[in-house]
Amino acid sequence: MSIEQIAAAIDRVSAALHRKPQAGVHDDSAATARWGGGLRTQxxxxxxxxxxxxMPAEIGGGDSxxxxxxxxxxxxxxxxVTRIAMLAASEGLRLEVLEARVTSRSDTRGMLGIAEADGRLVPAQPLQVELHVRxxxxxxxxxxxxxLVAAGAGCSPVTCVIEQPLPVALHIDVAA
Structure with missing residues (x-):
């Protein structure tokens, strides 16, 4: 799609949502993971x-x-990148370069449920996350x-869920 087509689509949806805000609330497509043996999922x-x-071979995965x-x-x-591109199109800006690189730093002990010497569990989530945009x-x-980047990243659903986390409601069905 051209930036004009993207901007027109965004304008149509925005206008409709201003008239009928409740139409913006919807269930997202579910992600269903099935175990494929070892540490592989589909x-x-x-x-x-x-x-x-x-998972990597170092922790028992097949690294496939x-x-x-x-x-x-x-x-x-x-x-x-998607949200920034949407905003750029809405503002009529023709981008020549747009890329994002995400880096993080983690402690594998957290994922394995290993505690510090004082008994505190090591956090399973990344210790640091950085979003680099060019x-x-x-x-x-x-x-x-x-x-533009700050505004776009600030409305990115994935960025927002990281910065303003929601509790995950865990539901368990035990197979017979």
Missing amino acids: VHSDNGRSVATD AMSPGWLWRAGLASCA IGAPGVSAERLRA
Whole structure:
């Protein structure tokens, strides 16, 4: 789609949601992961798409696919780029460069449920996350591009769920 088509689509949806705000609330497509043996999974969406995951060999995986943690970083990077591109299109900006790189630092002990010497559990989540965005648009000031990135990343659903976490409601069905 061209930036004009993207902007027109966003304008149509925005106008409809201003008239009828409740129409914006919806159930998202579920992600259903099925164990594939070892530490491998196959994750399916409601529309039939799927992605495989596996863990590194160092912790018992087969290293045959990307890890769930990498997919999380990929989701953060791609969601930020998508939201920034949407905002740029809405503002009529023609981007020449837009990429995001997500880095994180983790302690594997947390995922394995290992405690510190004092008995405190090591956190399972990353200890640090960084979103690096590279952007360029001809004739657009660096200040405007920085503001665009900040605004776009600030409305990225994946960024927001990390910065403003929600509790996960755990439901367990035991198979017979």
